[in-house]
Amino acid sequence: MYESLTAFLPRLKGAEYGRLVTDDKNDGSPEHPIRLPFIVYGEAAAGLMKAIYQFVEDHPELGLHSYQAVLEAAGLEWGFRSMEEADVSRLDGRTVMALLLGALRADRFSDGVLLEFFENGCMEKWLARLLEIDEGK
Helix, strand or coil: CCHHHHCCHHHHCCCCCEEEECCCCCCCECCECCCCCEEEECHHHHHHHHHHHHHHHHCHHHCHHHHHHHHHHCCCCCCHHHHHCCCHHHCCHHHHHHHHHHHHHHHHHCCCHHHHHHHCCHHHHHHHHHHHHHCCC
């Protein structure tokens, strides 16, 4: 069921997930306003992000638009530490998907959060759990 997402596991190994871009060219004048820092995601990370949104759209029966409620039902908070420290070995696919979507949504409120989930290994850990579920483990 999760093949479209777990296919990214090998692509993420050793990939550049993204980088912070800061404006060092503009001086802040009206003609040259300074752009706020932003993240540019690498090809594998950007592809996975798109695939997660597509999966959510393709599977409305999972109710993932209410990802916070899914996390709460599993005893998890929609917060960085709670999501990072979650023991995914016992979570079902719906809850793991809620972690993935929650990470994407968190980045909308705080640039760099998603990049940190990539860099600390959470995204790969969550995808690996989905692979286990697909394999019946």
